Every structure is written in C-alpha cells, then in structure tokens.
Amino acid sequence: MSDRVLLSQAHVTELEEEYVLRALRSGWVAPLGPEVDAFEAEVAARVGDGGEMGALALASGTAALHLALEGMGARPGRCVVLPSMTFAASANAVAYTGAEPVFVDSGDDANVSPALLVEAVDTLLDEGVDIAAVMTVDLFGRACDYAAIAPALAERGIPLLEDAAEALGATTAGGAAGSFGRAAALSFNGNKIMTTSGGGMLLSSDPELLARARYLSTQARRPVPWYEHTEIGYNYRLSNILAALGRAQLVRLDDMIARRRAIRAYYADLVDGFDGVRILGRAPGGPDGATGDEGDNCWLTCLVIDGPGCTTDGLGPDGLGPDALIARFGEAGIEARHLWKPMHLQPVFADSRAFLDGTSERLFGSGITLPSGSALTDAEVERVGGVLQSALSASRERRAQP
Incomplete structure (x- = not known):
C-alpha cells in the first residue's frame, strides 16, 4: 500500500524554507517582529482591496473570533446568532465570552440560510433578547450570501462577524471573503488553504476594535515602564517565524x-x-x-x-x-x-x-x-x-x- 492520501495536507515548497530561514537568521525568533508586521499588511491589502482594513496576526482563528466577539460586547446576558453547521471553534468562541449561542440552520450549499437567519433575528428581537452579534461562517471555502445577509443585519442594527476561517481567497458579489461585517476571522491552521502551521488573523476596518484586540492579545499589558495589568488578557499573538511562513504561502x-x-x-x-x-x-x-x-x-x-x-x-x-x-x-x-x-x-x-x-x-x-x-x-x-x-x-x- 502506498502512502495514505490525506484530506488537506500543508503544501510547502523551497520558497517557504527561504522565508523561514531569513526570519531565523534575522534574530527575531520570539513572538512579534518585522515578519508579523509585514504579514498583517499583506493580508489586509489582499482582503481589503486597498481599503482601510487593518489586521492583527494571532495564534489561531479561534483567538480572532474570541477577541472580535469581546470587542462587539458579547458577554453573559447577551446572545450570538450563528450557523449550526460549523466547526466547534465558532461556537466555542461564543462560549468563551459567556454569551449564549443561538444556532440557525443551513441553506442547500451548507452555508447559513439567509431567510432563516433573518427570521431568527427578528424573533429574538421581538422577544426582547439582547443580540450582541451575528456570526456567519463561510463553509468549505464558499462565502455566504452577504448580498442578502449584510443589508438585513445593518437595517436591524446588529453587528456582523464573518468567520472566514475556511475561505481566504474566495470572493462573492461585493467583495472578498473576510471583508464583510464589522470584523472577520481567518485561520492558518495546518489543513487550511494556506498555513502558518497554527495561526489566524483578525480583520477589521474599525480601528477601535482592532486596538482593543491588540491590547488584550498581549496579556492586556498597560503602556507603562513595568508590567501592569488592570484586566485579564490573553497570550494570543503570532510568532515572527510563523508569520514568515505565512508570507511565503500568501505569495503562492x-x-x-x-x-x-x-x-x-x-x-x-x-x-x-x-x-x-x-x-x-x-x-x-x-x-x-x-x-x-x-x-x-x-x-x-x-x-x-x-x-x-x-x-x-x-x-x-x-x-x-x-x-x-x-x-x-x-x-x-x-x-x-x-x-x-x-x-x-x-x-x-x-x-x-x-x-x-x-x-x-x-x-x-x-x-x-x-x-x-x-x-x-x-x-x-x-x-x-x-x-x-x-x-x-x-x-x-x-x-x-x-
């Protein structure tokens, strides 16, 4: 029997070796560094198509969802509406905030049904339920129907979070996957379309949301000459070496x-x-x-x-x-x-x-x-x-x- 044929193995070439070796030789081995800064700028430019989008490189796509939900005010006593058909990370990120997940069924392409999503939101609003956000998930590399979803949520004043973990490089009418809503999350896990081994990215055109996420992702350290913390933070940032791997993957x-x-x-x-x-x-x-x-x-x-x-x-x-x-x-x-x-x-x-x-x-x-x-x-x-x-x-x- 020949080697096992895998579902979605990482595709690495000599270009990735070149980029990673350059990062190693630079001395920037610890988390953060020039490769991280460049990777953020390049992904933001790719997804945002030259707009005002910003990016935050993180340890996972789950971390990006968690920080985005925190920035949108997800907390106990509020709910987040999201698809039922998704990987557990989407729902787990909601649970991390203490908010209640409310699940919505799919359309025939497996992405969330726009009609049922709007019906769920309207039902919850009529009942007086406090909705922090709606999370969509672009399943298997196909963007949701944002032409139907985005205007409906905007009309109701509900923030949209796009889980584009599986969909970098996909497009739909109106833009690229990762460009919809107040924020979006990408994943660079080892089986994704491109990888940083493990890793993810938060994308947003909201500078306040990104600044808050950046602060929390580095253990919520206050900007003073010593280590001081007034809030609980997270160790969520991406390493410089892995960002170099991601930059080479983005080229390809x-x-x-x-x-x-x-x-x-x-x-x-x-x-x-x-x-x-x-x-x-x-x-x-x-x-x-x-x-x-x-x-x-x-x-x-x-x-x-x-x-x-x-x-x-x-x-x-x-x-x-x-x-x-x-x-x-x-x-x-x-x-x-x-x-x-x-x-x-x-x-x-x-x-x-x-x-x-x-x-x-x-x-x-x-x-x-x-x-x-x-x-x-x-x-x-x-x-x-x-x-x-x-x-x-x-x-x-x-x-x-x-």
Whole structure:
C-alpha cells in the first residue's frame, strides 16, 4: 500500500524554507517582529482591496473570533446568532465570552440560510433578547450570501462577524471573503488553504476594535515602564517565524487555489451522470462555462448523496452513503470525512436554542469531504477518483437489477 492520501495536507515548497530561514537568521525568533508586521499588511491589502482594513496576526482563528466577539460586547446576558453547521471553534468562541449561542440552520450549499437567519433575528428581537452579534461562517471555502445577509443585519442594527476561517481567497458579489461585517476571522491552521502551521488573523476596518484586540492579545499589558495589568488578557499573538511562513504561502495562494479548483473539476466530471450525487455548492455549468464555484477557494470538495432513499442517518441509494464511502476510502488508504456535525446535535450545546428546518442534519447525513489539497499529485487524485467511481458504479448497477 502506498502512502495514505490525506484530506488537506500543508503544501510547502523551497520558497517557504527561504522565508523561514531569513526570519531565523534575522534574530527575531520570539513572538512579534518585522515578519508579523509585514504579514498583517499583506493580508489586509489582499482582503481589503486597498481599503482601510487593518489586521492583527494571532495564534489561531479561534483567538480572532474570541477577541472580535469581546470587542462587539458579547458577554453573559447577551446572545450570538450563528450557523449550526460549523466547526466547534465558532461556537466555542461564543462560549468563551459567556454569551449564549443561538444556532440557525443551513441553506442547500451548507452555508447559513439567509431567510432563516433573518427570521431568527427578528424573533429574538421581538422577544426582547439582547443580540450582541451575528456570526456567519463561510463553509468549505464558499462565502455566504452577504448580498442578502449584510443589508438585513445593518437595517436591524446588529453587528456582523464573518468567520472566514475556511475561505481566504474566495470572493462573492461585493467583495472578498473576510471583508464583510464589522470584523472577520481567518485561520492558518495546518489543513487550511494556506498555513502558518497554527495561526489566524483578525480583520477589521474599525480601528477601535482592532486596538482593543491588540491590547488584550498581549496579556492586556498597560503602556507603562513595568508590567501592569488592570484586566485579564490573553497570550494570543503570532510568532515572527510563523508569520514568515505565512508570507511565503500568501505569495503562492492563487496557484494553490487554482490547483484545488482543478481537483474539484475532476471530481465533478467524475460524478456527472450519477443520479442523486452532487458536489456541494456547485451549480451546473452554464452556456458561458460558469460552474457556480468560480468564487470559491475550493478548500474542501464535498460530495453529497441525496438521491432516492437518502435519509438523515446517512443512507443513500442502495445503502451507498457517507459511512460506506468513508470505509471504502479508508480500506484504500485514503482519508475522507463526514461534513461538520451541526452544533445543535453536539452534546455540549444540547441545551442551546436553535432555529431549524432540517437542512444541516440532512447534509450531515448525506455528505463527505474528499481529499482536496493543492499538494496532491495527479496520481493521488486519480486514485481517489478510481475508488469513488467504483463505488458509484457498483451502486448504479445494483439499482439497475430487477
């Protein structure tokens, strides 16, 4: 058996080695330094498209969410509205502040349903619930429908926090992922579209929010000649060496996105013609060649089996579903995973309020993530495709039998 094919492995080249070695030789080995300053400026310029956006490099995307929520006034007695289908870090950051999470179901692309989100906000406001913020999550590299969400929240005076941890490099009508709302968070974890090993960034055009976050992220140290603290702070800043790695990755970001898009196109061509199987969030190609995912960064390509017999327990046509496919991939030395388990189904958030229509639970029961990393070789991608095509063909043959 050859080496295991991973879902989204970090893609590192000699350019990253060059940048990290330069940082090491500079003597700036401790946290902060010139690489951090440059990394912040470069990411802010990329996402903000030359605007007044500022950036704060941090130890994780979770830290960015936590500090943004603190700056928006999340605290006990208030709530934060956010999608149910997301990674736990989104909801955990709310819990760190003491605010109550309120979960909202998905649209068919797995991102939060704009209509249900607005309904949830209006219901809470009518009940007199104090909403600190709404957090959106750009899942699997696809930006939410901000043309519908942002104006509705602005009309109601509710701050928007964009969790763009999975979506750096993605775009949608009106701007780049990470540019919406009062603040946004990025993640540079080892499996993301680009990495600093671990790390994240807070983005905002609000200088007061950024200044407050910067202060808290360095242990809330007061600007006096000795160590003095009047508040509890956090050790949340990014190291200079890891920022150097991030700068090199940012240089290569567009190429890495292009590779992931090519991998998604391969999978899409492979499943085309199999009834009840689709690529999550990908619209059929139109006469102009558009596929519906040109704005996505294609961080992870997700397969949804929602044909005849598909139910929330993961059964697809003739028993083909996430569990069976993941097991088959595993036997072939290929990593595949379920979609995010919705937060309203997580035991730790079982008592939290939720506005649901069943969509996220259905997607969880019918979807898997496929190996999507830009470091994958053609041979590895074809190996994944061979296992997938074999499984789908066998299912189709079973359905054709009398």
